[in-house]
Amino acid sequence: MMATTTPIIVDVPLGDRAYQAHVGPGLLDLLGDKLAPLGLRKRCVVITDSTVGPLYGKRALTSLDTAGYKATLLTVPAGEASKSLSQAESLCRQMIEHGCDRHAFVVALGGGVIGDLAGFVAGTFYRGVPYVQIPTTIVSQVDSSVGGKTGVNMPEGKNLIGVFHQPRLVLADTETLDSLPEREFREGFAEVIKHAAIRDADMVPMIEAVLKDRHANLPELMARNIAIKSKVVVEDEYETTGTRALLNFGHTIGHGIEAAAGYGQLLHGEAISLGLIAAARLSCVFSDLDDMGKATIVSLLEAFHLPTAIPESITDDIILDYLSRDKKFEEGHIRFVLLRELGDAFVSNAVTLDAIKASIIALRK
Ligand SMILES: NC(=O)c1ccc[n+]([C@@H]2O[C@H](COP(=O)([O-])OP(=O)(O)OC[C@H]3O[C@@H](n4cnc5c(N)ncnc54)[C@H](O)[C@@H]3O)[C@@H](O)[C@H]2O)c1
Ligand SMILES: [Zn+2]
Known part of the structure; x- marks a missing residue:
């Protein structure tokens, strides 16, 4: 070849x-x-x-x-x-x-x-x-x-x-x-959708195009994501200025769900799908993301058959238990990545553990 x-x-x-x-x-x-x-x-x-x-x-x-x-x-x-x-x-x-x-x-x-x-x-x-x-x-x-x-x-x-x-x-x-097995292929799109959410709202139509034809624009899409990652890394190579933290969008709650499920139950990207939805919801409450912005994230994840509701076997208590073990929660607040709008992320100190709880409960519906 x-x-x-x-x-x-x-x-x-x-x-x-x-x-x-x-x-x-x-x-x-x-x-x-x-x-x-x-x-x-x-x-x-x-x-x-x-x-x-x-x-x-x-x-x-x-x-x-x-x-x-x-x-x-x-x-x-x-x-x-x-x-x-x-x-x-x-x-x-x-x-x-x-x-x-x-x-x-x-x-x-x-x-x-x-x-x-x-x-x-x-x-x-x-x-x-x-x-x-x-x-x-x-x-x-x-x-x-x-x-x-x-x-x-x-x-x-x-x-x-x-x-x-x-x-x-x-x-x-x-x-x-x-x-790549289909499940692994789809899983990776949680991170692609995350990139669109934090840095590049214009990428959304390119992501949708992959759903119609995998081969049509994969090189362009992969390159565009690498360019986003490159920019973030160049701004904050050693994770000292805070820019690189924006890549954690969806990951605080996502990691909690991944750990609560027991590693291997949900693929990382599947847990992150849930974390992205919760973080989008919190962005509507604590920042300026509108319902349309949140709906775009949810419908993209759905289109890639990524989970949008927490599996019943994982209780809220187990997830919250994992989350509250996170040292960042000690004061009841956490540095949490939110969106002002699609493509514009920032680190907020406003999000409380109670609000996080509510966002997890909302993932039951
Ligand atoms: N360094 C970083 O900045 C960074 C960022 C994100 C994730 N990670 C790490 O990446 C890891 C997850 O990566 P991953 O999702 O690629 O997992 P992985 O490397 O385990 O690959 C997933 C599975 O797919 C198989 N596979 C790989 N390529 C294939 C192909 N072309 N065809 C068929 N099968 C193939 C692998 O053998 C494996 O079984 C985690 O350890 C995570 O911590 C690191
Ligand atoms: Zn990730």
Whole structure:
């Protein structure tokens, strides 16, 4: 397979850590060529998972081999459990065994789990080696592959160990999205709809177009989301100015529901769908979002068959219990991302735990 169209290029202008994201069908086969301008040495590993490896590993290796790179494929089991310190240690040891040193580089081939894990390995191996992201899910193409947040989970919580380490290049091959199971494909659109809500209301018709024809504008849509993520990251690379917090829209309540359901019951994007609706409702109460704005968010989520009501098995009490364990709630108030209107988000201190409770109860209807 060869690329049929010119890729769309999105810049991530981070000074001496600047890089590009190339977006389009068939980019996987161009991996070796795309690396040439980066001036990397020849030794590398491709880190992937047990689902993505058999689908795309060979094409990545062939492209690297043709361009003169010496690549080894390292595969971890698919799933969130692989985002662990022990898996990172195992990968580092395999890299050493295969003769990698500080001149080697890493290619992350897979979804967000692989991007976070391989990015963490790259960020810490010999105190940091370069890496390239090849995201193969909607979530990883629109969100996790750009921005340099890498890390692994602890038994005590998600993403507790990590480093900021920007990739040298992101290759988002939109053709790889064809093999995503339908539920995973739809799940990713919760984050796309979130991006529209916080930064880009004009993206709504593009999102609707995917419903009619998946292939019509996926490269344009993925690129537009990467551009949003890039802008946010450039404004707040290390999450210090507050802009990056806007990406948490829908995530405070969404995470509570995800945890209350028991990890694995609801996919992350499905829980976030509920969190987005609750946050939109709170935006109507505590800010200026109008009913039309809220209805647009709800109907987009519905159109992607994402949940708009909490499953009965998850009681309000369990969700509130998870939420009130959140340290941010100690004073009864929380820093909560709201919308003034579609496309315009800000961090508010006005939202109370009682209002959050009401918004969760409203998700029963
Ligand atoms: N670093 C960040 O800024 C950031 C942002 C958002 C999410 N994340 C992290 O990303 C992870 C979630 O990412 P995800 O949703 O991509 O999950 P994932 O990587 O687990 O992928 C989901 C499933 O799809 C499979 N898969 C991946 N690509 C496929 C393809 N093209 N065809 C068929 N199957 C494929 C995977 O093997 C896996 O089973 C979480 O760990 C989350 O914490 C990180
Ligand atoms: Zn999310």
